[in-house]
Amino acid sequence: MKAVVLLSGGLDSTTTLALAKREGFDLFALTFDYGQRHRIELDKAQYIAKHFGASDHQIVKIDLRQFGGSALTDSIDVPTHRDEQEMASEIPVTYVPARNTIFLSFCLAYAEVKGANDIFIGVNAVDYSGYPDCRPEFIRAFETLANLATKAGVEGKSRLKIHTPLIQLTKAEIIQKGLELGVDFGMTHSCYNPIEGGISCGVCDSCQLRLKGFQQAGVDDPIKYKIP
Amino acid sequence: MKAVVLLSGGLDSTTTLALAKREGFDLFALTFDYGQRHRIELDKAQYIAKHFGASDHQIVKIDLRQFGGSALTDSIDVPTHRDEQEMASEIPVTYVPARNTIFLSFCLAYAEVKGANDIFIGVNAVDYSGYPDCRPEFIRAFETLANLATKAGVEGKSRLKIHTPLIQLTKAEIIQKGLELGVDFGMTHSCYNPIEGGISCGVCDSCQLRLKGFQQAGVDDPIKYKIP
Numbered sequence: 001m002k003a004v005v006l007l008s009g010g011l012d013s014t015t016t017l018a019l020a021k022r023e024g025f026d027l028f029a030l031t032f033d034y035g036q037r038h039r040i041e042l043d044k045a046q047y048i049a050k051h052f053g054a055s056d057h058q059i060v061k062i063d064l065r066q067f068g069g070s071a072l073t074d075s076i077d078v079p080t081h082r083d084e085q086e087m088a089s090e091i092p093v094t095y096v097p098a099r100n101t102i103f104l105s106f107c108l109a110y111a112e113v114k115g116a117n118d119i120f121i122g123v124n125a126v127d128y129s130g131y132p133d134c135r136p137e138f139i140r141a142f143e144t145l146a147n148l149a150t151k152a153g154v155e156g157k158s159r160l161k162i163h164t165p166l167i168q169l170t171k172a173e174i175i176q177k178g179l180e181l182g183v184d185f186g187m188t189h190s191c192y193n194p195i196e197g198g199i200s201c202g203v204c205d206s207c208q209l210r211l212k213g214f215q216q217a218g219v220d221d222p223i224k225y226k227i228p
Numbered sequence: 229m230k231a232v233v234l235l236s237g238g239l240d241s242t243t244t245l246a247l248a249k250r251e252g253f254d255l256f257a258l259t260f261d262y263g264q265r266h267r268i269e270l271d272k273a274q275y276i277a278k279h280f281g282a283s284d285h286q287i288v289k290i291d292l293r294q295f296g297g298s299a300l301t302d303s304i305d306v307p308t309h310r311d312e313q314e315m316a317s318e319i320p321v322t323y324v325p326a327r328n329t330i331f332l333s334f335c336l337a338y339a340e341v342k343g344a345n346d347i348f349i350g351v352n353a354v355d356y357s358g359y360p361d362c363r364p365e366f367i368r369a370f371e372t373l374a375n376l377a378t379k380a381g382v383e384g385k386s387r388l389k390i391h392t393p394l395i396q397l398t399k400a401e402i403i404q405k406g407l408e409l410g411v412d413f414g415m416t417h418s419c420y421n422p423i424e425g426g427i428s429c430g431v432c433d434s435c436q437l438r439l440k441g442f443q444q445a446g447v448d449d450p451i452k453y454k455i456p
Contacts (some may be wrong), residue, residue, distance in 0.1 A: 062290055067341040098337035101377045105333040110328035125256040133377050141373040148366045149329045 002026045004107045007129075009044030011188045014165055015178035016122035017052050019165050024182060026115055027054040030107055034096075035093060040198040044189045051113075051187065056114070060106050064096055077151050080193075092098040094192040100133035104142050104162070111160065112150045119146075120163045123137035126170050127209050139164050171213025180220065188220035202227035230254045230344035231391075232335045235285075237272030239416045240394055243406035244350035245280050247393050250409060256280040256342055258335055262324075263293040268426040272417045279415065284342070289336055292324055308421075308431040324354035328361035332370050332390070339388065340378045341413060347374075348391045354398050355437050367392050399441025407447065423454050430455035 003025035007013045021027060029049040033042055042059060049057035100123065107119045121167060123134040132138060141164045150160070166174050189209045191200035200207050202225035214221040231253035235241045240262040248320035251253060261270055270287060277285035328351065335347045351362040354363050360366060367390050375387045394402050406413060418438045430453035442449040 058294060060291070060294060063288070064337070066286060066288060067338050097340040097379075098377055099335055099374065101336055102330070102333040105326055105330040108329055109292070109324075110295050112325040132379060135376070138373070138376045141369070145329065145366070145369040145373050148363065148369050149326055149361050151325075152361060158399050181349075 001118070002028060002055075002111075002114055003118040003120055004028045004030055004111045004114070004116050005054075005120040006103055006122065007049060007050060008106055008122075009033050009041040009047050009188060010122075010190050010206075011171075011213075012122035012124060012174055014048050014188045015174050015183055016120050016163075016165060016184075016200075017048065017054075018178060018181040018183050020118075020120045020163070021052050022154065025118060027052060028110060028116060029054040029057040030103075030110055031057065031059045032103060032106070033059055033061045034099075035063050038189075038191070039196050040189050044187060050185050056071035058110060062102065062106075064099065064102070067097065080201070082174055098133070099116075100131075100138070101141065101142070104146075105127075108146050108149060108160070108217075117159055118161050118163060120165070124169065124171075124174070125167050136164070136167060139167070150226055151207050170216070171209050175213050175219065177216040179212075179217075184222070188223070190223075200225045213224050230342055231346040231348055232255060232256045232258055232339045232342070232344050232349065233282075233348040233430070234335055235259050235273050235277060235369060237276060237416060237452075238434075239251075239399075239406070239413060240301075240350035240352060240402055242276050242413075242416045243304040243402050243409070243411055244348050244391075244393060245276065245282075246406060246411050248346075248348045248391070249280050253346060256281060256344060256411075257282040257285040258284065258331075259287045260334070261287050261289045262327075263291050266417075266419070266422050268417055268422055276415050285434070286338060288332075288435075289390055290330065290417075292327065292330070295325065299321040304348070326361070328359075329370070331370070332374075336353050336374050336377060336388070338381075339364075344388055346389050346391060350394050351392050352397065352402070353395050364392070364395055366370055367395070368433060379404060393411075399437050399443070400444035403441050403445040403447065407445075412450070416451070420444075427452045 001021050001024060005017050005027055007017055007029040017027065031042060046057065061073050081084040111119055112119040125134050125136060139162050146160045190206045192206045193201045195201060200223055211221060229252060231248050233245045233248050233255055235245055235257040240287060245255065252451065259270060259273040339347055353362050353364060371390045418434045420432040420434045421429045423429060428451055
């Protein structure tokens, strides 16, 4: 039973990989090198895929900077020191246009070639409520599409499922779930704007969500921060 | 009124571009360099985008060979000398897994960044009946997805439309439409397996469909073939 798992090297996707493993899936990890500012994510993803015994790990290079439109891939400044209300007030500048649509499309190609009927993606609709492509209705629409898009779909045999085990969990709940599964979060990376040596900034939205999650889960975050 | 138009440099996508231009759209052409065997397609696409006065033309490099699974991108032989029945009997080995899903996902990103509400794709459900991602139900599912996937989708303002003006036309009808619009088909390229100098082989499925189309349209194909 094969599953394609989208793996960024962050806390959410690593917990998702651990969940897929516990469910007994043969793991095919897929990571994107999309011109993100920090290559540390890719190194972490490689380490994590190996750690969980993935049968295969593909790193797909795509240039999401080409069209522009996001602070994660452009020269727009990543916002820092924002409170929850500010983060929730609008779609963040770190949103990358159509990113999850593109990511899931490649997952679909990989799944079709490998004969996998299951795709795992660690999207979250609680902390990332501003991202259109983290919503359950988006995922359901992609699943419908996926079952029409493949050879099996033509033959009426397609039963591709998109698993989003974290979609309704808070960051603290994701951390607790990961810890139950024995995930060492020291392997993971979340910062949008790491300083030299891969140290997390501690002040970008992603660091703040992570730090708050660990605080609420009542455990220490094992990674290093510039500003604790 | 901006439109993203998927442009391969072939007969269908060039006719689609001409149609979008006649409808008054400001053209944003998108071409994929996906490890196809023949770079001549890319040169043709650049020439065609310029010829039609596109406001922008992006060539996106993605590696669809990475996962394998197709004669167009792998070392599997492209079939030749097949009759219509053979072509129609199964999903062809030239099918690239999830290709149109991936292509449309990038179109969506480009459209969102440029503020375009219209995407044109020259898919055809008559001659390419074996391709799952050329079917009208696939296109409709992608349109539904697209309207959930973007910032405008969250705000309930999305009205993204996927135009498939050729989907129910025969090759001969596409050629006739192109000629009405003044398309010079000498600019276009269709062969899966061109020989040196970009001369079309005349015997692959794509060449055979093209040649039959010109024959049925009662006009001469202006491009050169090795086997006429």
